[in-house]
Amino acid sequence: MTVILNQSFTGISIGAVLLLIALGLTLTFGQMGVINMAHGEFIMTGAYTTYVLQQAVGGAGVPLLLALPLAFLVAGGLGALLEWLLIRRLYTRPLDTLLVTWGVALMLQQLARDLFGAPNVHTTAPDTLTGNVSVAGVVLTTNRLFILGLALACVLGLTLMLRLTPLGRRVRAVVQNRELAEVSGIATGRVDRTAFFIGSGLAGVAGVALTLVGPIGPTMGTNYIVDAFLVVVAGGIGRLRGAVVTAFALGVLQAVLEYSTTTSVAKVVVLVAVVAFLQWRPQGLYTLRTRSLV
Amino acid sequence: MSGAGLTVRDLRVTFDGFRAVDGVDLDVPPGDLRFLIGPNGAGKTTLVDAVTGLVRATGSVRFAGEELLGRPVHRIARRGIGRTFQTATVFEQLTVLQNLDIAAGAGRGPLTLLRRRRGVPEAVAHALETIGLAGLRDRPAGVLAHGQKQWLEIGMLLVQDVRLLLLDEPVAGMSHDEREATGELLRRVGEDRTVVVIEHDMDFMRSYARSVSVLHAGKVLKQGTVAEVQADARVQEVYLGRAAAPEPVAVPVAEEA
Amino acid sequence: MTTTAPPPAPTPAVATPPPSPSARFRVPGAFLLGAVLLFGVAPLVLSDFRISLLAKYLCYAIVAVGVSLAWGRGGLLVLGQGVFFGLGGYAMAMHLKLADAAAAGETLPDFMLLYGSGDALPWWWRPFANPVFALAATVLLPMAVAALLGYFVFRRRVRGAYFAILSQALAAALSIWLVGQQTTTGGTNGLTDIRGFFGYDLSDPVNQRTVYFVVAGVLLLLMAAARQLFVSRYGELLVAVRDAEERVRFLGYDPAAVKLVAYVVAAGTAGLAGALFVPAVGIISPALIGIVPSIGFVIGAAVGGRASLVGAVLGAVAVAWAQSSLSDAFPAAWTYLQGLLFVVAVGFLPGGLASVVTALRARRTRTAPAPAPTKGETA
Numbered sequence: 001m002t003v004i005l006n007q008s009f010t011g012i013s014i015g016a017v018l019l020l021i022a023l024g025l026t027l028t029f030g031q032m033g034v035i036n037m038a039h040g041e042f043i044m045t046g047a048y049t050t051y052v053l054q055q056a057v058g059g060a061g062v063p064l065l066l067a068l069p070l071a072f073l074v075a076g077g078l079g080a081l082l083e084w085l086l087i088r089r090l091y092t093r094p095l096d097t098l099l100v101t102w103g104v105a106l107m108l109q110q111l112a113r114d115l116f117g118a119p120n121v122h123t124t125a126p127d128t129l130t131g132n133v134s135v136a137g138v139v140l141t142t143n144r145l146f147i148l149g150l151a152l153a154c155v156l157g158l159t160l161m162l163r164l165t166p167l168g169r170r171v172r173a174v175v176q177n178r179e180l181a182e183v184s185g186i187a188t189g190r191v192d193r194t195a196f197f198i199g200s201g202l203a204g205v206a207g208v209a210l211t212l213v214g215p216i217g218p219t220m221g222t223n224y225i226v227d228a229f230l231v232v233v234a235g236g237i238g239r240l241r242g243a244v245v246t247a248f249a250l251g252v253l254q255a256v257l258e259y260s261t262t263t264s265v266a267k268v269v270v271l272v273a274v275v276a277f278l279q280w281r282p283q284g285l286y287t288l289r290t291r292s293l294v
Numbered sequence: 295m296s297g298a299g300l301t302v303r304d305l306r307v308t309f310d311g312f313r314a315v316d317g318v319d320l321d322v323p324p325g326d327l328r329f330l331i332g333p334n335g336a337g338k339t340t341l342v343d344a345v346t347g348l349v350r351a352t353g354s355v356r357f358a359g360e361e362l363l364g365r366p367v368h369r370i371a372r373r374g375i376g377r378t379f380q381t382a383t384v385f386e387q388l389t390v391l392q393n394l395d396i397a398a399g400a401g402r403g404p405l406t407l408l409r410r411r412r413g414v415p416e417a418v419a420h421a422l423e424t425i426g427l428a429g430l431r432d433r434p435a436g437v438l439a440h441g442q443k444q445w446l447e448i449g450m451l452l453v454q455d456v457r458l459l460l461l462d463e464p465v466a467g468m469s470h471d472e473r474e475a476t477g478e479l480l481r482r483v484g485e486d487r488t489v490v491v492i493e494h495d496m497d498f499m500r501s502y503a504r505s506v507s508v509l510h511a512g513k514v515l516k517q518g519t520v521a522e523v524q525a526d527a528r529v530q531e532v533y534l535g536r537a538a539a540p541e542p543v544a545v546p547v548a549e550e551a
Numbered sequence: 552m553t554t555t556a557p558p559p560a561p562t563p564a565v566a567t568p569p570p571s572p573s574a575r576f577r578v579p580g581a582f583l584l585g586a587v588l589l590f591g592v593a594p595l596v597l598s599d600f601r602i603s604l605l606a607k608y609l610c611y612a613i614v615a616v617g618v619s620l621a622w623g624r625g626g627l628l629v630l631g632q633g634v635f636f637g638l639g640g641y642a643m644a645m646h647l648k649l650a651d652a653a654a655a656g657e658t659l660p661d662f663m664l665l666y667g668s669g670d671a672l673p674w675w676w677r678p679f680a681n682p683v684f685a686l687a688a689t690v691l692l693p694m695a696v697a698a699l700l701g702y703f704v705f706r707r708r709v710r711g712a713y714f715a716i717l718s719q720a721l722a723a724a725l726s727i728w729l730v731g732q733q734t735t736t737g738g739t740n741g742l743t744d745i746r747g748f749f750g751y752d753l754s755d756p757v758n759q760r761t762v763y764f765v766v767a768g769v770l771l772l773l774m775a776a777a778r779q780l781f782v783s784r785y786g787e788l789l790v791a792v793r794d795a796e797e798r799v800r801f802l803g804y805d806p807a808a809v810k811l812v813a814y815v816v817a818a819g820t821a822g823l824a825g826a827l828f829v830p831a832v833g834i835i836s837p838a839l840i841g842i843v844p845s846i847g848f849v850i851g852a853a854v855g856g857r858a859s860l861v862g863a864v865l866g867a868v869a870v871a872w873a874q875s876s877l878s879d880a881f882p883a884a885w886t887y888l889q890g891l892l893f894v895v896a897v898g899f900l901p902g903g904l905a906s907v908v909t910a911l912r913a914r915r916t917r918t919a920p921a922p923a924p925t926k927g928e929t930a
Contacts, residue, residue, distance in 0.1 A: 036710045086898060094712050095628045096897050099853065102846055103893025110886040222842060226723045229716045264731025268724045275703055275717065302760045346801065371803035383798045385791040399784060400803030407785040455803055 005138045007250060007259045013144035015251025016151040017243060020209055020230040022235070023154055024202035026243045027171075027195055028079075029232055035098040038226070040221020041108035042079055042200045046071035046207020047216040048116060054123050064208070065124060068150075071204035079200020080193050084088055088192065105221070112218040120215035129212060143212040150209055154202060155244055162240075171195050200218075230274050250274075298358035298374075298457050299324045299334035300345070300488060307340050314340040315351065316512030322458075327484040329499045330492045331523075338492045339380070342460045345376050346370055357458060376456035380445035380463050386436030388447060390427050393435050394418045397450035417453045425449035425479065437471060441472035447518035448479060450459060451495070459489045465498055471509070477502045557629060581861065582775065589767040599756040599811040606763040606831040608871040609770050613632040613824035615852045615867035616773050617817030623857035624786060624850060625813040626793035628711075631718030632821045634725045635693035637840030639822030641729075642692055643829045644742035645676060646685030651746050653680075661744070671902065674733050682749065686826075694815045696721075701814040705807035710796070715925030719842060724843035740837020762830045769827060770864070773820060777860055779815070789813055821848070850889065854896040856905025885925045 021043060028036050049071040056061055082104060090097045129143040162168035170191045171182040182188050210220065231250060235242025250270060257266035295426070314336040330338045344351035347367040362370050377537035386392050391414065398417050399406075399468045406413045414422075414431075422428040425445040427545065430438065435446060444464055452457050466474045473495070480489060480502055493499050499506065499520065506523045508515040516526045521527055571591055593605060606846045621627045648660035649672075657664070659672060679685045704717055714903045737743070751758040761869050765845070792799050799806050829835050848867075849857075855866020870892070875886040896903060 033712075035716070056889060061722055086894065092900055093901070096624075097716060098628065098712060098715060099846070099849065100894050100898040103890040103897070105890070106889035110883055110890070114883060172683070211704075226716070226720050226842065230720055233713050233716055262731050264728040267727045271717075271720045271724045274720070275700065278707055278709055279703055366805075367800045368805045369796075371801050377801055383795050385794050385798070387790055387794050388787060393791075395784065396788055396791050396799070397802050399788075402784065407788065408779070408783050410779075410782050411784055413789075450802065452704050 002137045003259075005136070007255050009102055009138060009144070010229045011175050011252030011255030012248060013148055013251070014255055015248035016144075016148040017209060017213075017224070018227055018231050018251055019151045019247035020147070020154060020206035020213070021203060022231040022243045022247055023151075023158060023240070024199035024206070025228055025232045026235065026240060027158070027199035027202070033094050035071040035094060035229070036079075036200075037098055038082060038105040038108060039101075039200070039203050040223075040225035041105045041112075041208040042203035042221070043210065043224065044074040044108070044112060044202030044216075044218065044221045045075045047211050047220060048207075049204065050208050050211045051116070051121055051123050051216050066130075067208050071208045072201035073184055074203075075100065075204025075207065076197040076201030079203070080197040082200075083193050083196040087178070087196070088189065096201055109218045109222075114243060116218075118218065120217040122215055123211045125212050134154075147212065154205060155176045155240065158198075158202075161239060167191075167194060189207065205250070227270075230270070234274050234277050298488065300352075301356045302341075302345070302456055303354040303356075305341065305344055305351055305355060307344050307351045308350055313512050314342060317353075317513055318512070320507060320514060320517075322488055322490060324488055325484070325486075326487045327423070327480065327502065327504040328491070329503040329506045330490060330509060331496075331499060331506060332515070335511075336509040336529050337512040338509050339462055342377060342433070342462060342490070342492065344463055345460065346375060348493070349433070362386070368400075371454070374455065374457035375460065376451035376458070377460040377511060378444070378447045378452050378462055381468060382437075382440065384435040384443050384446050384450070386434065389432050390435055391418065391431045392514065394421055394449055394453050398453035398455075400454065415453075417455070421449040421452045424452060426475075441468050441476070443469070444476065444486070445479065448476075449450070449482065449524060452483065456486055457486055461489065461491045462493065464490055465495055467494065503540060506544070553561070574754055577779070582771070583775075586771060589771065593767075595761060595784060599759060602763050603831060604875060606759075606766045607828065607875075608868045609763075609766045610824045610828040610831055611851060611871045612823045612864045612867040613766075613770050613827070614848050615855075615863040616770070616777050617820030617865035618849050618852040619857060619860050620777055620780060620789075620820075621813045621817035622852065623859070624781065624793065625789045625810055627716055627817075629812055629814070629817055629847050629851070630715045630842075630849065631838035632817070633722045633842075633845030634718075634905040635697060635818040635821035636825035636844075636848070637729070637827070637835065637837075638693045638696065638841070639689040639825030640829050640835035641736070641742065641825075642679065642688040642822075643826035644745060644835045645679040646682060647745045647748065647829065648682045648742055649676070650749075654747060656894070660742075661739050662740070662742070669734075671704040676735070686764040689826035690819045690822050693818040693825075696744060697815045697818030698811065700761075701811045702807075705814075708807075719845065722840065722845040723842050729837045729840075737836070738844060739837060741834055741839070741884060742829075743834045743836070745829060745833050753830060753833065760829075762823050763813075766827045766831055769823060773823070774864065781860060785809075786836065793918060805859075807920075828918075847889075849897070850892055852903075854892055854903055856903030857901075859903065859905035859909075862903050862905030862908075874925045886908065 001222070021039070021101070024042070025036070025039055028034055050067045053063065057066075076220055082101070086104070087097055090100060092215060106142050119174060125143055129146050131142050133140045133145065134144060160168075170186050171194075172196075173184070173189050174188050178188060181191075189225060210216075210224075214220075225251070230248045231243055234250070235244075235246040250273075253273060254266050254270055255271050261269075298458060301321040301322070302318055305315055305320075306317040307315040309383060311388050318337070318341060320341075330341070343349045343360065344347065345355050345357075347362065347365055347370045351363060353363070355456065357375060358455055360373060362375070363371075385396070388396070394419055395411055395415065396459065398415055402437060419428075425448060427438075427446060427449065428440060430442070438446060448459075448461070448464070455478075461480075468476060477498060483489065484504075491499075501522050505518065506520055507517045508523055508526075508529050510532045515532060516529050518522055518526075554779060557588070565888045587610075594602060597605065606690075614636060618629060618632060621629045648662075652658065652660045654659075663669075663672075676855040679688070688849065700717070700721060705715055706731075709717065714767070730739050732738065746753055748762065751761070752760070753759065788799070788804065788809055792804075796806045799809070803873075825835065825840075826837075851867030852863035854866065854870055856862025877888065899908065900910070
């Protein structure tokens with residue numbers, strides 16, 4: 001029983017990381033239909049920001065309250081820059097955008113290698129996040145609890161932003177009907193850039209979270225990006241609820257499989273599960289306009 | 295060959311609780327040239343979508359005695375049912391000839407497909423003449439004018455050897471001359487086929503319809519000849535009562551320029 | 552042509568314009584030129600070392616043939632070609648390792664002895680001792696995997712970016728699985744140190760040249776076959792599916808089947824390339840087939856021109872050449888260059904270098920440009 005609970009907690013915390021990464025993707029994907037392969041490198045940016053901050057501050061644990069907003073701004077700024085420089089020009093060509101952003105990802109990885117060296121670096125977690133909490137015989141590590149809380153806070157924040165603020169309304173309007181939003185006087189270009197800023201910033205936040213559970217390296221983003229995309233694919237375009245449910249489902253599935261088999265078999269089974277899921281529920285994965293086929 | 299008849303019984307299509315088509319019965323006898331009219335949102339396009347398998351529906355759609363509901367789109371197409379869309383959809387990167395050749399080839403076997411096309415199949419040559427695009431045979435379809443794309447689509451249906459044509463607003467956005475040309479084309483095409491046309495243009499309907507069905511709120515309001523439909527009080531009310539709607543209003547009066 | 556009626560004066564019957572002599576001989580001429588360069592010039596002017604490098608580049612070019620078909624013509628962004636390349640490569644390498652072991656009087660490949668994998672050969676290794684089975688598997692195994700994934704994905708109309716991501720996830724899964732099974736697959740190291748190729752010693756330069764000739768021959772044959780597919784009715788249909796999939800459906804075709812054929816053929820091509828890569832280079836490993844190399848397989852095609860067969864092949868050779876020339880001396884510079892290639896070639900020159908050639912030729916002859924399909928979008 002404890003084993004099951006322990007594995008479920010592991011799965012939920014894997015899911016929380018996936019969710020943090022997928023949240024930003026859901027936003028940029030839903031907003032512009034763009035697959036941003038450099039998203040993983042924005043995670044890396046957030047992680048290295050944390051590292052640099054700790055080097056600068058020195059001493060004990062990472063000042064998380066400072067690292068989170070800073071990583072959000074750095075990664076978000078990079079994302080907005082990418083949108084402005086490249087993505088907005090490739091609007092109608094989502095597949096080409098995928099490859100172009102992959103090229104950007106390669107360059108960012110190399111930049112990280114040149115700046116920080118190829119080997120992984122580490123940060124020290126603050127003392128408050130190095131302990132355990134034991135609940136009903138299940139040992140919960142505080143760093144993973146923190147990540148879970150962070151992910152849920154981001155979901156909540158993003159939901160409120162989309163529902164309540166004027167910016168959120170504009171974002172939703174553009175997602176639903178870009179042309180109509182445009183002729184209604186919404187500066188879609190600016191909305192796109194803002195959405196990209198927020199989505200990429202969330203990747204930076206995810207990067208900060210990852211420093212609590214693992215090393216920081218130039219290719220750390222690539223390791224997560226495919227899983228995060230699977231979450232978005234299975235969850236449906238631009239649907240926060242879909243991302244939340246699939247992130248936790250995939251996380252738990254992976255944890256359970258890893259326990260009963262091996263990590264590598266777990267990866268394969270997760271992929272098969274996603275393809276099988278698409279057989280059952282392809283809705284939201286393809287949009288079919290009945291009146292015009294263009 | 296004079297086409298075959300389309301029989302629709304109690305057809306229903308629901309989108310998230312909204313009944314777009316709500317129990318439609320429709321009989322289109324073989325060789326008919328039927329116009330479907332009705333205000334926006336009456337369910338005309340959805341009806342065609344259901345018949346061609348694009349949306350799920352309940353009830354029954356029989357063509358030449360065979361049930362169509364539940365079959366995949368391409369199987370329905372192979373039964374001899376073709377359609378066009380409100381926005382002309384042709385293969386823009388392929389030439390006019392290639393467009394028609396593909397339309398003619400649904401029954402081709404793998405060996406034929408793997409070979410190169412030699413010359414012009416007879417049906418394709420014939421269709422090129424019928425739709426008047428023979429001179430533009432080797433142009434990419436993407437450079438055609440709007441009306442020419444619509445004709446190319448009709449030509450594709452001809453070589454596809456359909457027995458039932460479903461056309462969704464074939465003259466929308468066309469100039470007066472193009473409309474007349476399209477009407478003549480429809481008349482000729484309809485000589486040995488069953489044709490169903492969705493149209494808002496009342497002048498066009500009056501000139502070419504053999505029979506008319508009026509849809510309103512997902513149901514068939516009236517069916518009959520042009521004259522019968524125009525004289526019907528309920529039809530007048532549906533159109534006149536919604537005069538504010540962005541519709542070609544007023545069935546009885548010709549208001550088109 | 553304006554608004555004239557559809558029943559117009561019958562246009563004079565337009566026969567297919569007789570191809571000009573230069574056009575008629577262009578394709579066989581280019582083919583012949585390629586054969587002369589590959590079989591005549593290259594072996595004369597290149598050292599043994601360069602020849603074996605060229606054999607490696609040509610293996611990437613073979614992958615590009617399939618990429619050009621699936622992506623250039625079919626709009627299917629195949630980001631998981633590494634899987635098929637790897638399946639073909641591993642099938643071949645497993646056979647060669649077993650043959651090496653048998654020649655040395657062992658029952659197990661050397662790395663299994665090293666890792667202490669047990670006394671018995673795993674059951675799924677055994678059939679690969681048979682050369683016919685192994686050779687068939689290099690092509691059929693990738694095709695079967697592609698058919699399975701493609702059937703389920705295309706059937707539910709999963710397309711565009713979604714398809715790209717799923718095919719990429721497959722590459723990730725396979726390479727992770729291979730790494731995880733160290734005792735039976737060689738793990739991160741892969742299968743290395745392959746000595747013989749059907750009885751010939753691979754360390755002998757003469758045999759290396761023979762391998763090169765086999766690779767070059769396969770490339771030319773596949774290019775001829777792909778060219779036939781491009782100009783066939785199937786090729787036209789594939790472009791039609793790329794540009795307006797639903798329209799094709801309403802004409803009575805099943806677009807899923809059309810796409811499946813292109814995907815499966817591309818997979819078989821990549822498998823063959825992987826199988827030839829093993830004797831040409833002497834290694835197959837997870838690092839050659841994961842996400843990064845899988846995406847790398849499309850960049851050559853993108854640079855040269857995804858929709859143009861010759862462009863894709865030349866692009867793949869050029870990129871592979873640039874990579875091996877630069878990556879040892881200036882690894883950082885190469886990575887930046889590779890990233891830049893993606894940005895520039897895909898973002899700003901979607902037709903690749905081939906489109907530049909086409910544009911120049913069109914300007915010179917002052918004729919209407921041929922409708923060379925270069926758009927690669929289906930989303």
